[in-house]
Amino acid sequence: MKRDIILAGVGGQGLLALAAVLGQAARGLGLHLKQAEVHGMAQRGGVVQSHVRFSDRPVHSDLVREGTADLVLALEPMEALRYLPYLKLDGALVSDTRPVRNIPDYPDVDRILAELRAITPHRLVDAAALAEQAGSPQASNLVVLGAGSPFLGLPVKALEDGIRAVFADKAESVIAANLRGFRLGAEWTQVAS
């Protein structure tokens, strides 16, 4: 069992929380784990990415090699496209469809989505809509995680335990909304497949 995952997004979207959830879930299962992330200046509305690797064998590198990621999971479509060289030829791509247009020259979003749809398998989810349904616009990141759940190689229970652990110091209502968002994403992805 081994998964190499690239998480991608924009500063402030809650990407590092997803990395932490995956880390907690993998650790809870006793898997070897490495999870590298970019902090600091890169976070201020700029690109944020994390490499998450877990396996039942020791994981050496903190970084994923190009052409070896089982999954690119992105909270923003242009950011999903940015990391294609990391994806295995048969790797999965999961992304939120809503663009974050905090730059003046944001490309044509239809072009972005068309390129993403050319990847097999892919899941392109309107996470904000499902997050609203879950009762918290802040749960969009968990919706995307749910949409990616079939490709994570981790049991749903481990992921939900991971969510509880990462948000343990938040209000019970926040944890519940995050879990609902995750489950709605997971249900959506079953229908979409």
Added chain:
Amino acid sequence: MATQLLLGDEALAQGAIDAGLSAAYAYPGTPSTEITEHVLRSPEARAGEVVCRWAANEKTALEAALGASYAGKRAMASMKHVGLNVAADPFVNAAISGAHGGLLVNVADDPSMHSSQNEQDSRLYADLALVPCFEPSDQQEAYAVPARAFELSETYRVPVLVRLTTRLAHSRATVEVGGRRSQNPLSRPGEPERFILLPAIAKKSYERLIGRQPDFVRESEASPFNRLSQDGDRALGIVACGIAHNYLLEVTDGTPGHPVLKVGQYPLPARDVEWLVGHCGRILVLEEGYPYVEAKLRGLPPRSAPAIHGRLTGDVPRTGELSPDVVAAALGLGALARRTASSVPAPRPPALCPGCPHADTCKALAEVLAPRRDSARVFSDIGCYTLGALPPHGVINTCVEMGASITMAHGASEAGLRPAVALIGDSTFTHSGMTGLLDCVNAKADVTVIIVDNLTVAMTGGQPSAAENRLVSICRGLGVDESHTRVVEPHPRNHAENVAILDQEIQYPGTSVIIAQRECIQTAKRSARRGTQRGQQ
């Protein structure tokens, strides 16, 4: 043994706590900040058993740690690579005075400059100061290093440098932790004169430090962080330093197939290097940062056999951090089949947050300087406001190093370049700006200093600012005229008024200070949730 999920930074911090740490001082800086944040969050620090503080700058941090070491305690100072430039004076001289309690200087280098202005390699500083240096290859080693480093520091009475690089500092892994050494009791150095670096004493101390160099090599040869494997095809021998060893194992599936010297402690283990050079057809050096080991092995004139390959020969790119792909290419393994990069994504540079007070200051400053565009220059500094260089602001002209705003504006003004404006953050001002302001006042320099005071060290995650709500009295104390020490609130509703004040002070032909104070939007959000608020000046 218990396990914890820890960043490399956090593993180092936990290792230090478990090795009997008594005091930790630091100035925040990516990618080193989480070392100190981990100590601050620890039960030991919360209970007051370990002293842990953010210092005004890296120099004061290291000196405070040296003081704790003088008192017999195990202490450490943590900083990013360029912070060691600021702390270079105590670092190099503490090697002469020596430590008493174990003294670690933890430095996180940032190859590829993810959040930095250069990619200097701190191993060269250890060389300069003639002290041992550790470079853990993974989080577990980062946890294990402090115990041995403190021991080495106490055995030989020298400060020890611990070098991390970005990818280890900011990568999490499961770490086995456990065992706790008790803290050192308070004690005074047995030969107190060694801390008085008068030339007559310093000369002896320096001789003693030189005399220990062979001991440091022997320690490296016996170190569990250095390992020579003689197995495999000797046509090639590989030296893999720090995290490079992981990349090597990654791309060779755990079996490099050639002799490998893993390096995690310096000075280099001479005996192992000698074996490798004596038995292998050619040598490939894999190291983060400068071609430091490569240059030593290569020699001048370069040795002809075995040939030494690395960054100097182009086998590894001369600049930028390593990655498994870079290491694979250096080994001639070839790239894996992969998708080509899409041409569609546009760069997404960092930007000031929506609602950021710096954006209001930048806007006001741009308006004031518009009619003076050809003559005026804005000398700025290190912090979020450096993003004022980028569109839509485009208002600053320099950012060199901590504090260089006020001092460069001073020199430029005296050279005839006016208006000379300095733009500096509150924490950068107390880090390295105050002395420069004193120079301006003493020279009666025609400089307008804008201190953008967001009441926090924002760039690194909102650590407390060293002189919260004391900037006016500091500036007054340094001699800035009362009528030219102005406080404004950078906010859209005050735009016209702030433009007028900036205009007045830029016209004033002496040293003036405008403190543009409004809390960072990020910490303000957090405080609002906690129901706390940072005060107004």
